[in-house]
Amino acid sequence: MTRLQAASARVRRSPATGSGLLVCAPLRLEARAVRRGLRGTSQVSAGQAGAAQVVAAGYGPRRASARAAALRQQPFAALAVAGTGGGLAADLQPGDLVVASEVSDGHNVIACASAALLAGELRRAGLRVRVGRVVTVDHLVRGTERERLAATGALVADMESAVLARAADGRPLAVVRAVSDTPDRPLVSPGALGGGLAALRSLRAAGPALARWAAAAGERQVLLAGPRSFCAGVERAIEIVERALDQQGAPVYVRKQIVHNSHVVAGLEERGAVFVDELSEVPDGACVVFSAHGVSPAVRSEADQRGLTTVDATCPLVAKVHAEARRFASDGYLVALIGHEGHEEVEGTLGEAPESVALVQTAEDVGELQPADPGKVAYLMQTTLAADEAADIAEALRERFPAARAPGSDDICYATTNRQRAARAVAADSDLVLVAGSANSSNSVRLVETAQRAGATAYLIDGPSDIELSWLAGVSTIGLTAGASAPPAVVQDIITALGGLGSVEVSERVITTENIRFSLPKEVRQS
Numbered sequence: 001m002t003r004l005q006a007a008s009a010r011v012r013r014s015p016a017t018g019s020g021l022l023v024c025a026p027l028r029l030e031a032r033a034v035r036r037g038l039r040g041t042s043q044v045s046a047g048q049a050g051a052a053q054v055v056a057a058g059y060g061p062r063r064a065s066a067r068a069a070a071l072r073q074q075p076f077a078a079l080a081v082a083g084t085g086g087g088l089a090a091d092l093q094p095g096d097l098v099v100a101s102e103v104s105d106g107h108n109v110i111a112c113a114s115a116a117l118l119a120g121e122l123r124r125a126g127l128r129v130r131v132g133r134v135v136t137v138d139h140l141v142r143g144t145e146r147e148r149l150a151a152t153g154a155l156v157a158d159m160e161s162a163v164l165a166r167a168a169d170g171r172p173l174a175v176v177r178a179v180s181d182t183p184d185r186p187l188v189s190p191g192a193l194g195g196g197l198a199a200l201r202s203l204r205a206a207g208p209a210l211a212r213w214a215a216a217a218g219e220r221q222v223l224l225a226g227p228r229s230f231c232a233g234v235e236r237a238i239e240i241v242e243r244a245l246d247q248q249g250a251p252v253y254v255r256k257q258i259v260h261n262s263h264v265v266a267g268l269e270e271r272g273a274v275f276v277d278e279l280s281e282v283p284d285g286a287c288v289v290f291s292a293h294g295v296s297p298a299v300r301s302e303a304d305q306r307g308l309t310t311v312d313a314t315c316p317l318v319a320k321v322h323a324e325a326r327r328f329a330s331d332g333y334l335v336a337l338i339g340h341e342g343h344e345e346v347e348g349t350l351g352e353a354p355e356s357v358a359l360v361q362t363a364e365d366v367g368e369l370q371p372a373d374p375g376k377v378a379y380l381m382q383t384t385l386a387a388d389e390a391a392d393i394a395e396a397l398r399e400r401f402p403a404a405r406a407p408g409s410d411d412i413c414y415a416t417t418n419r420q421r422a423a424r425a426v427a428a429d430s431d432l433v434l435v436a437g438s439a440n441s442s443n444s445v446r447l448v449e450t451a452q453r454a455g456a457t458a459y460l461i462d463g464p465s466d467i468e469l470s471w472l473a474g475v476s477t478i479g480l481t482a483g484a485s486a487p488p489a490v491v492q493d494i495i496t497a498l499g500g501l502g503s504v505e506v507s508e509r510v511i512t513t514e515n516i517r518f519s520l521p522k523e524v525r526q527s
């Protein structure tokens, strides 16, 4: 069993019985707010999940416990516990929603694996949402007890959630609490009524998202594309920044995002990396890392003139394209660079010989080229292009300039090519393809396009909270891949979140394996 298969086994649940969404709200007022929010939601009233039922389970753990035991026997497909709660974290405001990642009564912890999916849906509905632990106690929380519970990492306290959650009994579970009171506005205060009303309004507004969450519940297969996620160039770039931080301490400056992924950037920022757009933002005497996408010679010379310590994390396969641009330009060729305007890699390569390199983004652009000598045209490619699209443009170049020189070896790198082939392979057998990657990641965007060209519905997601629940309704097989800059942990997070909607069977379609490693630059080689 692979690591991912083992993970899928962990999120596998017993088969759902019955159909429809059951919402448990402790108080009648809370139940009424949710019921009003659910009114008219076709996903639940007419969709595959059947009709929604909202019950007022009663106030406090004793009543909740009796109700949970009875509800456990009922046929329903998914359980949502919804109500108001006391905010523990200082930055919560009345009306904020807390979606539980887990609920705890101090003894037992019940995970709510699909929390990120529901939270994303609520945010897209315009609500303020946090994801975290909800703690259930047997009394109203006041004064310093809020601080004590907040120190454990809990966001909200209530008196029923952990007890009612037991009614799920292996079926999909969501817990949503709307903050009614906070450390600054406790229950007995002039603002208490306003806080309670704000919480009820948020509960009502959450209704449609709960309906979509229930409609998305069901057993699924996840077909993993292999290879996916980090390539050798990205691993090397991240390791360079980590080693620079270890050796020199924070801050270490990085020009541009080290790789195009929000999780990677946030993780390195937490360790002390400071990402800047231009060298002018780097203090004199500081250390600056050049990103995996490469830089132009002008940036290198600016760093030299300023006396900055530099470490170059340019991927060796990008550096190869730079070297080809220099060689063709010095031999008197006009270099057509097939790529996307504004991408950092393209800017760096154009900067190698600005007078001799022209950007070509489409086959139509080929007609605009004005070489001094039509017999001396060469072409190069951005490393992360879609192979089939780039081939069409190269074909147009060869048609117009039959003597056009091609790069010595493929510029589109092995990692891009392999991930595109793997995405095509899973797209053929999937109802939906999800590509983990950030919106500014060229190779991730190309994976979405590749899957779409293969006939699949495909979306780019930075993480599970980007998955729109309507995409999942009626979908039984999901192809899953990740761009070369997306961490493997994000893929696992997505599988875990899907597992919160029902049993998930994970299999992997590996079209090739990769064992490429690039050596580190000498500046950081000594650990």
Ligand code: SF4
Pocket: 231, 232, 233, 234, 292, 315, 316, 317, 318, 383, 384, 413, 414, 415, 416, 443, 484
């Ligand atoms: S995608 Fe290719 S060119 Fe880009 S960093 Fe990875 S290996 Fe290097």
